[in-house]
Amino acid sequence: MKRIFPILLSLLLLCMPAMASSTAGDSVSGGIDVKKIIFEHVKDTYEWHITTIGDKHVSISLPVILYSKRTGWECFSSSRLHSPSGHNGFYLASHGDNEGKVVEIDVFGNEVRPLLDISITKTVFAVFVNALLLIVIMLSVARWYKGRNPHDAAPRGFVGAVEMLTTMVIDDIIKPNVGSSYKRFTPFLLTVFFFIFFSNLMGLVPLFPGGANVTGNIAVTFALALSTFVAVNFFGNKEYYKELFWPDVPVWLKFPVPMMPLIELFGVFVKPFALTVRLFANILAGHTVILAFVCIIFITMAVNEYIGSTMTVVSVLFTIFMNFLELLVAFIQAFVFTMMSAVFIGLAQPEHHAGKH
Numbered sequence: 001m002k003r004i005f006p007i008l009l010s011l012l013l014l015c016m017p018a019m020a021s022s023t024a025g026d027s028v029s030g031g032i033d034v035k036k037i038i039f040e041h042v043k044d045t046y047e048w049h050i051t052t053i054g055d056k057h058v059s060i061s062l063p064v065i066l067y068s069k070r071t072g073w074e075c076f077s078s079s080r081l082h083s084p085s086g087h088n089g090f091y092l093a094s095h096g097d098n099e100g101k102v103v104e105i106d107v108f109g110n111e112v113r114p115l116l117d118i119s120i121t122k123t124v125f126a127v128f129v130n131a132l133l134l135i136v137i138m139l140s141v142a143r144w145y146k147g148r149n150p151h152d153a154a155p156r157g158f159v160g161a162v163e164m165l166t167t168m169v170i171d172d173i174i175k176p177n178v179g180s181s182y183k184r185f186t187p188f189l190l191t192v193f194f195f196i197f198f199s200n201l202m203g204l205v206p207l208f209p210g211g212a213n214v215t216g217n218i219a220v221t222f223a224l225a226l227s228t229f230v231a232v233n234f235f236g237n238k239e240y241y242k243e244l245f246w247p248d249v250p251v252w253l254k255f256p257v258p259m260m261p262l263i264e265l266f267g268v269f270v271k272p273f274a275l276t277v278r279l280f281a282n283i284l285a286g287h288t289v290i291l292a293f294v295c296i297i298f299i300t301m302a303v304n305e306y307i308g309s310t311m312t313v314v315s316v317l318f319t320i321f322m323n324f325l326e327l328l329v330a331f332i333q334a335f336v337f338t339m340m341s342a343v344f345i346g347l348a349q350p351e352h353h354a355g356k357h
Contacts, residue, residue, distance in 0.1 A: 034295045038288055042213045043100065044123045046078035046092075050208045060208075062125055066090065067116035068104060078119075090114070123220060126202070126212030133209075134198050138162075169193050169338060177342035181349050185342070188231055192224060193338040200283060200330030204323060215333070216283035218276060225275035228341040233268065236348035243350065244268070271344050275337060282333050286326045293319045 040049075048060040061079040068074065071088060080087035081102065093103045098113060106112045144159045155163055174182045174189050199214040214220055244264045246254060253260045296315040301308030 034292065034299070037295060038291050041211075041291055042216055042284060042287055044121045044217060044219075045100065046081065046102070046119060046121055048122045048125060048208070048212075062120045062122065064090075064102060064119045065117075066102060066114040066119070068114040070104065070106075074114075122212055123214060123217045126209070126214050127199075127220065129209045129212075130199050130202055130214060131195070133202075134194060137198075138194070165194075165197075166190065173335070173339050173342050177339065178346045179349055184235075185231060185345050188227070189338055189342055189345075192227070192341060193334050196224070196279065196337055197330060197334035200333060201327070203283065203287065204326050204330065213284070213287055215279055216287050218280045221276045221280040222272075224279070224337070225272035228275060228344060229268075229272040231341070232271070232344045232348045235345075237350070239350040240348040271340075275340060278340075279333055279337050282329060286322070286329055290319060290322050290326070293322060 046064055047062055050058045050060065052058070061077045064074070064076055064078050064081070066074045068090075074088065074090065076087050081090065081092050085091075089104050090102050091104075093099050093101055093111060096111070098111065101113060102117060102119070103111050103113055141159050141162045144155055154160060169190055170182075170186060173193075174186055178185055178189075196215055199220075202210045203212060203214060203216065205211060245261050247260050247264060249260050293315050297308065297312045300311040
């Protein structure tokens, strides 16, 4: 444990120049466009910007996959969108509601989105990378247990930490909240926990393949919440649906006006909404605050070198503090999302207790 703190601190200090070079590349008239820097980081894009060296942007171009009435299916590199004429009538919108999105001109001369856009964007690519790295890590950890028996010594180091987290999630989250049928949902809930936790940690590393705002993207959190929604409602037992459509309340609250069933049905859709917004808002806020602290360095330097030098030290200290705080938030948000999912699943698995206890 004594070695972890200096290692993390060194990593954060090494990452500061990369963050600074990326930020400094977005100067506007000798100053810094803070809004542009923050929004370019948190929003989804068709390429992965790694860093800026002088006036040159180092980026990874990603595949753009579209379906349009005008041309049918199109698949090309996002680098072609930076040409003055775009690619085959497609280009990136520079303003309006579609800013940053691929658009085309329809027969009426209006700027419209294609009928279907399933491009591999930065967030999608980051999800693939995080999932692949997580699979490799888990398979490597699982190999430690091959050929061992329960009487062997407990694992140490990284394998021991993963085992501790796994045991904690099962014993403290899944078993108490799901109930007797917890084994059925354990693989799903463990996957949700480790994916969110690992994606949160990767988002704090400003070096490729980290730094992507995966769990701060509402589409990703909605997909995770939708998975919980399916687990709750498609695997709920008959007692759950009885309590949903005919709850144990006075009849006048159910008939002729189905007041309580409507409230219960409304709650079914509120639960995934709460999961979506909670994770999205917390992670997005963390990324925004860290970038704002980094921008303070360049804003104050543009005003006065003496003030800038002082604020640079303050900004670096606050940035390091926020990064360590976000390490805690990364775990807490994964814990809370998994716990709430387990609670919702457990509520959909009520057990009918007959007779006397």
